Amino acid sequence: MNKAILLFAIFISTFGFSQNTSKDTIATNQQQNAVNTILSSKNSKGITIGGYGQVDYNQPEGKNGKLDVHRFIIFLGYKFSDRVQFVTEIEFEHVKELFVEQAFLSYSVSNNFNIRGGLMLVPMGIVNEYHEPTTFNGVERPNVDKSIVPSTWSEIGIGVSGRFNEASLRYQAYIFNGFASVNNGKVLGGLNGLRNGRQKGAESIINTPNFSAKIDYYGISGLRLGLAGYFGRTQAEDDVQDIDGADVGITMVGLDARYVHKRFSARGQFIQAILTDTEAYNILYETDLGSELKGWYAEAAYNLLPLSKEQKLDVFLRYEQYDTHAATQDANIARNLAYNRNEWTLGLSYHVADGAVVKADYQFFDNALENNKTKGQINLGFGVWF
Amino acid sequence: MVLNSKIFFDMNFKFGLILFVSLITLSFGLHKDLNKKIDKEIRTTYNVETYSYNVITISQEVVKELTAKFDNNNLLKIHTKDELLGYAYIGKAPSKTDEFDYLILFDKDLIIMKSKILIYREDYGGEIGSKRWLKQFIGKTLTDELVYGDNIAAISGATISVKSMTLAINKLLQSIKILHNKNII
Numbered sequence: 399m400n401k402a403i404l405l406f407a408i409f410i411s412t413f414g415f416s417q418n419t420s421k422d423t424i425a426t427n428q429q430q431n432a433v434n435t436i437l438s439s440k441n442s443k444g445i446t447i448g449g450y451g452q453v454d455y456n457q458p459e460g461k462n463g464k465l466d467v468h469r470f471i472i473f474l475g476y477k478f479s480d481r482v483q484f485v486t487e488i489e490f491e492h493v494k495e496l497f498v499e500q501a502f503l504s505y506s507v508s509n510n511f512n513i514r515g516g517l518m519l520v521p522m523g524i525v526n527e528y529h530e531p532t533t534f535n536g537v538e539r540p541n542v543d544k545s546i547v548p549s550t551w552s553e554i555g556i557g558v559s560g561r562f563n564e565a566s567l568r569y570q571a572y573i574f575n576g577f578a579s580v581n582n583g584k585v586l587g588g589l590n591g592l593r594n595g596r597q598k599g600a601e602s603i604i605n606t607p608n609f610s611a612k613i614d615y616y617g618i619s620g621l622r623l624g625l626a627g628y629f630g631r632t633q634a635e636d637d638v639q640d641i642d643g644a645d646v647g648i649t650m651v652g653l654d655a656r657y658v659h660k661r662f663s664a665r666g667q668f669i670q671a672i673l674t675d676t677e678a679y680n681i682l683y684e685t686d687l688g689s690e691l692k693g694w695y696a697e698a699a700y701n702l703l704p705l706s707k708e709q710k711l712d713v714f715l716r717y718e719q720y721d722t723h724a725a726t727q728d729a730n731i732a733r734n735l736a737y738n739r740n741e742w743t744l745g746l747s748y749h750v751a752d753g754a755v756v757k758a759d760y761q762f763f764d765n766a767l768e769n770n771k772t773k774g775q776i777n778l779g780f781g782v783w784f
Numbered sequence: 785m786v787l788n789s790k791i792f793f794d795m796n797f798k799f800g801l802i803l804f805v806s807l808i809t810l811s812f813g814l815h816k817d818l819n820k821k822i823d824k825e826i827r828t829t830y831n832v833e834t835y836s837y838n839v840i841t842i843s844q845e846v847v848k849e850l851t852a853k854f855d856n857n858n859l860l861k862i863h864t865k866d867e868l869l870g871y872a873y874i875g876k877a878p879s880k881t882d883e884f885d886y887l888i889l890f891d892k893d894l895i896i897m898k899s900k901i902l903i904y905r906e907d908y909g910g911e912i913g914s915k916r917w918l919k920q921f922i923g924k925t926l927t928d929e930l931v932y933g934d935n936i937a938a939i940s941g942a943t944i945s946v947k948s949m950t951l952a953i954n955k956l957l958q959s960i961k962i963l964h965n966k967n968i969i
Contacts, residue, residue, distance in 0.1 A: 446881040566914040622940040656940035705934040
């Protein structure tokens with residue numbers, strides 16, 4: 399399988415370079431004119447520095463609160479030429495954990511065809527790709543984007559992306575490394591679904607490549623629609639890979655929509671993952687991974703300030719429903735109704751400037767267990783993106 | 785109108801020829817065909833097969849008053865042998881981490897006829913290249929004020945570039961208005 403990836407890489411890079419050669423040959427024969435002169439002036443800025451971060455205060459009802467520098471990310475980019483660019487995001491989580499969230503090299507073959515390889519975000523749902531705190535409402539990311547889509551979900555891979563301006567379409571297609579069946583002793587399970595399996599490119603093991611693709615359509619004013627698919631298997635260690643239950647198959651599909659019209663905005667997504675061979679996996683690793691994960695949310699927001707203001711004050715309401723035990727029969731485990739969760743989030747996002755937001759919200763957590771008491775939580779925090 | 789002294793225009797002076805711009809450059813890749821792109825937009829927007837253009841030069845004093853950037857190379861007067869077709873402006877505006885190049889075509893009454901993103905250099909925000917989205921600028925006049933999210937629709941996932949383009953066109957409209965009032969165009 400490794401061979402397949404290598405071949406794919408060679409194939410696309412050859413294609414890329416052949417295109418480049420033709421361009422250069424022709425460019426030298428081009429006549430310069432006024433327009434050409436200004437536009438060919440070197441525009442690449444070399445190094446780009448940016449970042450984003452959020453500091454949160456979570457206060458659950460009847461418990462002690464938590465104050466956390468949840469994440470702080472340094473963005474570093476370097477443009478070697480107009481075609482070749484390196485992008486990396488270095489993340490500090492909870493002050494003390496260090497991750498490289500993204501690190502990839504991208505090569506632009508043309509306006510609508512780019513090749514990129516390295517540690518990249520898996521395009522699924524809204525928040526995994528657009529996770530900067532100024533881009534979503536609520537102090538915390540939606541839980542569908544935590545328990546069903548295990549954000550931040552990034553793995554090493556190679557793929558293509560591009561846009562078609564005529565059709566208002568963006569496409570992405572990648573071959574990624576998958577989740578680990580067992581990740582530093584942690585197994586996949588009912589509470590968090592696939593979350594424990596994220597290898598994040600840290601000495602990650604691979605025996606089966608996974609395929610991921612997403613199409614975004616933004617041709618209707620104010621509306622953006624996304625359709626994503628992820629297909630593959632988890633990765634098993636050499637010594638167990640032939641044993642029954644060493645890995646599970648994953649088919650995940652996601653639909654998302656975002657809409658903005660003047661002061662009103664709304665978004666929603668639906669994610670479903672079907673897992674196969676979970677019965678053998680659960681036996682082998684004594685865990686309770688369901689055979690289906692499913693979740694959705696819908697959110698509406700209204701900006702209380704006039705559009706002419708630079709500041710924005712969004713009041714929003716979100717309902718989420720997600721179940722990491724959406725199906726358990728094929729996994730041959732008992733269904734835990736506590737994993738069938740729903741929550742309401744009502745809050746404010748006060749964008750004090752472009753790129754800086756102060757947030758406050760109240761959340762009600764509930765699940766499908768009989769006699770379960772709804773729990774409340776207050777969240778306060780700020781987020782920045784620059 | 786003062787002509788620029790680029791090779792093309794020297795020829796214009798010396799031989800008094802009407803310069804038919806036919807920028808035939810086969811090309812691949814990013815900046816491919818920048819000329820070809822501009823040429824194609826001009827021909828399809830004004831619905832002409834051939835046309836001429838002159839670079840409009842603006843004195844430094846006047847340039848200082850303008851919020852949009854003019855470097856005596858990026859504002860063109862487009863005409864045929866016997867009629868004025870309009871004006872073309874080629875500008876740059878910031879995206880999240882880079883800059884993009886855009887083209888605005890005005891008719892002879894200085895109403896926007898076409899807007900196009902010529903080169904977009906990063907992944908984030910490339911949605912503003914959408915033909916559908918860019919249509920919003922068509923018909924805008926020098927007295928129009930563009931407001932992000934109001935008369936210019938937002939695009940989720942491309943906020944920075946959408947705001948940047950909106951601001952750039954606002955500055956351009958204001959600057960063109962000043963140039964028009966000064967009878968420069």
